[in-house]
Amino acid sequence: MPGIQLDIKSVASILERNAANYTVEIGPNEIGHVLEAGDGIALVDGLPGVMAEEMVMFSNDLYGMAMNLEKNHVGIIVLGDYTSIEQGDTVTRTCNVLQVPVGNALLGRVVTPLGMPIDGRGRLNCSEYRRVETDAPGIVEREPVNTPLQTGLRSIDAMTAIGRGQRELIIGDRQTGKTAIAIDTIINQSGGDVFCVYVAIGQKMSTLANVVDTLEKHNALSNCIIVVATASNSAPLQYIAPFAGCAMAEYFRDRGKDVLIVYDDLSKHAVAYREISLLLRRPPGREAFPGDIFYLHSRLLERASKLNADHGAGSLTALPIVETKQGDYSAYIPTNLISITDGQIYLETSLFHQGFRPAINVGLSVSRVGGNAQLPAMKKVALRLRLELAQYREVASFSQLTTELDTVTLKQIHRGERLAEILKQPQYNPMPIEQQICILWAVVNGHLDHISLHDIPRFQHEWIELLENTYPKVAENLRRDLDLSNETEDMLVRSLDRFRHIFITTENVPDINGDRVIPNADNQATRSAQTIIETANLKTEKNRTLV
Secondary structure (H helix, E strand, O other), X not given: OOOOOOOHHHHHHHHHHHHHHOOOOOOOOOEEEEEEEEOOEEEEEOOOOOOOOXXXXXXXXXXXXXXXXXXXOEEEEEOOOHHHXXXXXXXXXXXXXXXXXXXXXXXXXXXXXXXXXXXXXXXOOOOEEEEOOOOOOOHHHEOOOOOEOOOOOHHHHHHOOOEOOOEOEEEEEOOOOHHHHHHHHXXXXXXXXXXXXXEEEOOOHHHHHHHHHHHHHOOOOOOXXXXXXXXXXXXXXXXXXXXXXXXXXXXXXXXXOEEEEEEEOHHHHXXXXXXXXXXXXXXXXXXXXXXXXXXXXXXXXXXOEEEOHHHOOOEEXXXXXXXXXOOOOOOHHHHHHHHHOOEEEEEOHHHHHOOOOOOEOOOOOEEOOHHHHOOHHHHHHHHHHHHHHHHHHHHHHXXXXXXXXXXXHHHHHHHHHHHHHHOOOOOOOOOXXXXXXXXXXXXXXXXXXXXXXXXXXXXXXXXXXXXXXXXHXXXXXXXXXXXXXXXXXXXXXXHHXXXXXXXXXXXXXXXXXXXXXXXXXXOHHHHHHHHHHHHHHHHHHHHHHHO
């Protein structure tokens, strides 16, 4: 209005004074109200002091977690049945960041990401809780990975070895055996000193039931925790599942234990996070994934580590699984995870359909820790194994272009076929590391060259059985020395020489010079009987020697 003059400096000082004296009651008594709810998301106003990732409680006793802290409202993901939330429902703070129960009581149990048991075996008696989101150990707290984590699979332990504290990605198309590798690894820890956590993200309940049943049959469930967010669960539960499982695993790691955690799988986890982010109106980026999806997975996998002695000497080994589509390893999420992890195990669909189980592509699979975590004995045989197998792959592809091959090439193909055959392994049948070393030593040194491909599985099984019964010192030496001594190799040679006399092939076998080995006409029953008799004679001879 005309005639009115404002002193700008006075007005500014009054506003500054009022702003300085302005206070808001912040605490657990804050009450918000739901503005909008649906698809696992609730927009709430009236919670000015809520923290990022703080747990809040809705009026119907549902929990949620604050994700978006915006000017006019708070974006909350609902950890449960969001369909019961209505507009106007009250929301209260808990003043606690999202936590899950941890401890020994979880071993052998199947729980939700919030730690609620769903296996029908009663309540959990957990007195300790741990934050779902924690910082990864710093460089000063870690030490180099130098201890192997045995999977029981020859093709992995020999050529893409996994160390305790490592992050090894399992990648491949659907139905190529990714979960089978993880379950075999868990089964191989049965009765050992490694605790296991299996996190199922977006899996069918029937698939999960088969996993639990398999672990129970192989007595591997007692030292394992299974965290479940199935395909029927909401995206928020699938999102927090791997972080909750990691928190449960870190409880044991921080107490000096070795822990293995399997994330099955992070491609579904990425899809769940994308759904949440788009519902919260976060800007989409490449392939509609938000820009922080890389940071999401990196901060999860960085928590895998091997701690030094000053911090308990525990370790957390991560086996994340990611699914590709039509072998497209250059897609956004697979390339993100490849760059985060310490190596990857590629599973190839064509090898799977050819009968190679596990269907590992040796050329594309790599472990950036590998040799540092291998036993000296395994390192000896694995070096020759990888070299000869690579030569075989190259020569085999070249041989398809010609019909005439020289003797050296024929020998390489002959040996390579046996190397490839020996790497086949039945599902849920992990092999102790001592037996792996023995059978790989035999094949790389040419002791299986005169055995037909058809007979190699039987030869392997029966020879290992003979070793256990009549040459137990071989396994004892390997466990004690962790290396192949001259004495151990001599015993292996003697056992093979004796076993060849009692092993009967089932077909004509071409030797490396192209000649034919005369087949033995005895039938399978005679062969089995002779094997039993020979094994009994060897035992008797051993007992006499001891006396």
